[in-house]
Amino acid sequence: MAADPTNARPPLLSVANLRVSIASDEGLAQVLDGVSLDVAEGRIVGVVGESGCGKSTLVRAVLGILPRGARTESGSIHFAGEDLLTLDERAMTRRIRGRAIGFIPQDPYLALNPVFRVGTQLLEIMRWHGDGSEDGAGPFNRARRARHRLWLIQILKAVQLPDPEQALDRYPHQFSGGQRQRLLIAGALACRPRLVIADEPTTALDVTTQLEILKLLKRLVAEFGVSMLFVTHDVGVVAQLCDEVAVMYAGQSVEWGGTGELLARPRHPYTVSLLACHPDRADGLVGIAGQVPSALAPPTGCRFHPRCGKAMAACAGTKPETTPSGDRHTVACMLYGVPDA
Amino acid sequence: MLRFFVRRILLVVPTLAGLLLLTFLLVRVVPNDPSAALAGENATLAQIEEIRRQYGFDRPLWQQFFIYVGQVAAFDFGKSIYTNAPVAQDIKQRLPATLELTFIALALGAGLGIPLGVLAAISHNRFADYAIRVLTVGGLAVASFWFAIMLQFLFAMELDLLPLRGRLAVATDLPPLVTGFHLIDSLLAGRLDIFADTLRHLALPAFTLSIGAIATITRFTRSGVLETLQRDFVIYETAVGYPRPVLIGVYVLRNSVVAAITQIGLLFGALIGGAVVVESIFDWPGIGTYAVRGILSADFKAVLAVTLLVGIIYAMVNILVDLVHALVDPRVAEQL
Numbered sequence: 001m002a003a004d005p006t007n008a009r010p011p012l013l014s015v016a017n018l019r020v021s022i023a024s025d026e027g028l029a030q031v032l033d034g035v036s037l038d039v040a041e042g043r044i045v046g047v048v049g050e051s052g053c054g055k056s057t058l059v060r061a062v063l064g065i066l067p068r069g070a071r072t073e074s075g076s077i078h079f080a081g082e083d084l085l086t087l088d089e090r091a092m093t094r095r096i097r098g099r100a101i102g103f104i105p106q107d108p109y110l111a112l113n114p115v116f117r118v119g120t121q122l123l124e125i126m127r128w129h130g131d132g133s134e135d136g137a138g139p140f141n142r143a144r145r146a147r148h149r150l151w152l153i154q155i156l157k158a159v160q161l162p163d164p165e166q167a168l169d170r171y172p173h174q175f176s177g178g179q180r181q182r183l184l185i186a187g188a189l190a191c192r193p194r195l196v197i198a199d200e201p202t203t204a205l206d207v208t209t210q211l212e213i214l215k216l217l218k219r220l221v222a223e224f225g226v227s228m229l230f231v232t233h234d235v236g237v238v239a240q241l242c243d244e245v246a247v248m249y250a251g252q253s254v255e256w257g258g259t260g261e262l263l264a265r266p267r268h269p270y271t272v273s274l275l276a277c278h279p280d281r282a283d284g285l286v287g288i289a290g291q292v293p294s295a296l297a298p299p300t301g302c303r304f305h306p307r308c309g310k311a312m313a314a315c316a317g318t319k320p321e322t323t324p325s326g327d328r329h330t331v332a333c334m335l336y337g338v339p340d341a
Numbered sequence: 342m343l344r345f346f347v348r349r350i351l352l353v354v355p356t357l358a359g360l361l362l363l364t365f366l367l368v369r370v371v372p373n374d375p376s377a378a379l380a381g382e383n384a385t386l387a388q389i390e391e392i393r394r395q396y397g398f399d400r401p402l403w404q405q406f407f408i409y410v411g412q413v414a415a416f417d418f419g420k421s422i423y424t425n426a427p428v429a430q431d432i433k434q435r436l437p438a439t440l441e442l443t444f445i446a447l448a449l450g451a452g453l454g455i456p457l458g459v460l461a462a463i464s465h466n467r468f469a470d471y472a473i474r475v476l477t478v479g480g481l482a483v484a485s486f487w488f489a490i491m492l493q494f495l496f497a498m499e500l501d502l503l504p505l506r507g508r509l510a511v512a513t514d515l516p517p518l519v520t521g522f523h524l525i526d527s528l529l530a531g532r533l534d535i536f537a538d539t540l541r542h543l544a545l546p547a548f549t550l551s552i553g554a555i556a557t558i559t560r561f562t563r564s565g566v567l568e569t570l571q572r573d574f575v576i577y578e579t580a581v582g583y584p585r586p587v588l589i590g591v592y593v594l595r596n597s598v599v600a601a602i603t604q605i606g607l608l609f610g611a612l613i614g615g616a617v618v619v620e621s622i623f624d625w626p627g628i629g630t631y632a633v634r635g636i637l638s639a640d641f642k643a644v645l646a647v648t649l650l651v652g653i654i655y656a657m658v659n660i661l662v663d664l665v666h667a668l669v670d671p672r673v674a675e676q677l
């Protein structure tokens with residue numbers, strides 16, 4: 001959907017019409033219902049949406065680590081010309097996870113293993129996926145490990161972790177949240193992946209640290225020449241960091257566009273209210289009326305229609321098509337049914 | 342680390358003091374006249390009086406208690422009626438046999454219990470999990486004396502694969518005494534034949550003794566692994582491409598064995614208790630048989646010494662468990 005017309009090369013990551021359901025004790029939840037987005041080479045693409053809209057599920061679908069009971073019903077995930085949905089577990093582990101796609105998790109306090117030194121944990125990634133200069137797993141020998149260690153220390157310097165050499169011998173609880181997030185960023189870059197997926201990497205941190213980490217990420221993306229899929233619920237973060245934004249609501253893609261364009265001229269009523277809610281923009285506290293619907297019994301048609309001020313009768317009927325609207329900007333909403341000329 | 346030891350040992354002191362007091366009361370206070378009991382049925386009054394003075398039974402109770410504590414501290418438990426040798430010497434001779442048996446049982450418990458627990462957890466609610474659950478419930482429920490006799494019947498009598506009883510065959514030399522553990526001493530002496538014979542004799546009693554430990558460790562490992570699999574770092578480690586076997590076998594397991602290790606401390610008490618039964622059935626020359634013989638021949642000094650000894654071993658094992666705990670989890674180590 002979102003291919004850049006000026007760029008003939010296919011995007012690095014392309015998720016199209018992805019539908020994922022999760023069966024649990026409470027029933028079958030349609031967690032993702034038509035999510036599409038592209039990440040072009042060298043770009044930072046933001047995925048923004050409220051808590052519970054399926055952002056992490058999208059990330060897990062791309063990495064092939066959906067929770068028990070989850071099923072990819074339809075859609076496709078293409079990465080570097082390969083259909084990830086057709087790869088088996090072994091190929092995903094050896095070639096994709098940690099290797100071609102680096103991952104920065106949401107909560108640095110919980111993501112590291114508490115009973116292993118951080119050096120052990122980060123070097124384990126490199127042990128299986130190399131340092132980018134070699135082809136995946138090499139021999140397990142001292143020389144290779146020593147080389148990895150040196151490279152890791154270099155990256156830890158790049159993520160501005162104090163005392164990188166001593167840091168490798170310490171345990172996760174001996175670091176602050178911001179430092180742990182730097183360690184995890186280093187882990188994501190260590191094998192020189194082509195894409196980094198960050199799932200709300202700053203949500204668990206305080207505002208000042210958050211800002212530092214964002215600056216760092218922006219610099220590293222350029223330095224390492226990687227693309228990034230950056231998940232967040234914070235529109236302000238998107239504005240600082242991302243080249244393009246995909247807006248999700250309750251498991252559906254509702255709008256896509258260049259950051260500047262989308263923030264300046266939001267089309268979808270959900271995006272409009274999401275921007276209006278942001279503390280930097282809102283005059284006083286405004287919220288979106290109503291609640292995010294449960295994925296167990298989602299509204300028909302456009303999932304936003306029960307909360308939408310501009311809803312029409314047709315909105316409950318069918319899911320709106322994604323249509324271009326303006327310059328490099330698409331929206332899935334009945335209001336924009338006719339592509340503007 | 343040193344501070345940790347000192348503190349742990351200080352913590353053990355009240356426990357041991359309680360144990361001393363309890364054993365003292367049991368022996369000195371409960372029988373209305375221990376001197377009469379000691380002197381035997383046909384003793385004259387003068388003889389009884391003599392014994393009373395000799396043992397200090399004529400002094401106030403609190404003095405008697407301190408004398409008792411002093412004797413225990415000097416490993417002076419008196420002479421056994423049955424063997425007519427000092428109890429301390431008997432125990433010194435027999436303790437290694439029991440410890441060897443118990444350690445092997447514990448090693449079996451951990452060596453089989455941990456892999457079984459992991460297997461059950463990763464096949465959660467599937468066939469292997471159910472099968473292992475049936476086995477562990479059976480293992481906890483089975484009476485060890487019955488199980489021991491069944492093993493003897495099958496492996497020693499029917500199949501004639503393993504010896505029926507004892508610690509070494511009559512024809513086998515004793516290994517030169519270094520540690521008292523035959524497995525170690527035979528290796529030190531380079532006598533593989535003795536080593537093999539020791540193993541053959543250990544097999545049935547150690548396995549009998551380990552049944553409960555295997556079952557308990559399996560269950561604790563299983564629930565530990567299941568709990569750990571829910572943690573966020575498992576998702577992270579999967580997402581960055583740790584291969585599944587490495588993830589489970591190293592990174593998840595180390596987080597999961599903490600509960601199982603704590604359990605081992607408690608198990609040790611059960612193992613020593615179980616050793617009494619198992620040693621009697623397999624005629625194992627350890628402190629279990631010694632205690633049983635002591636009970637049967639009213640050799641109260643022997644029984645008393647064994648009781649105290651088991652208490653001390655139990656306390657030491659629990660200190661050891663804390664130490665291992667600290668080795669597994671750095672956050673615990675920091676609190677030491």
Ligand SMILES: Nc1ncnc2c1ncn2[C@@H]1O[C@H](COP(=O)(O)OP(=O)(O)OP(=O)(O)O)[C@@H](O)[C@H]1O
Nearest residue numbers: 022024031050051052053054055056057058067295
């Ligand atoms: N393992 C699971 N079993 C059942 N439902 C699940 C499971 N994981 C997620 N869900 C459901 O899927 C929906 C989306 O969850 P997801 O974690 O992807 O949201 P999110 O956008 O990442 O939210 P947040 O911003 O809070 O991280 C939620 O309604 C959640 O209840």
Ligand SMILES: [Mg+2]
Nearest residue numbers: 055056106199
């Ligand atoms: Mg999430």
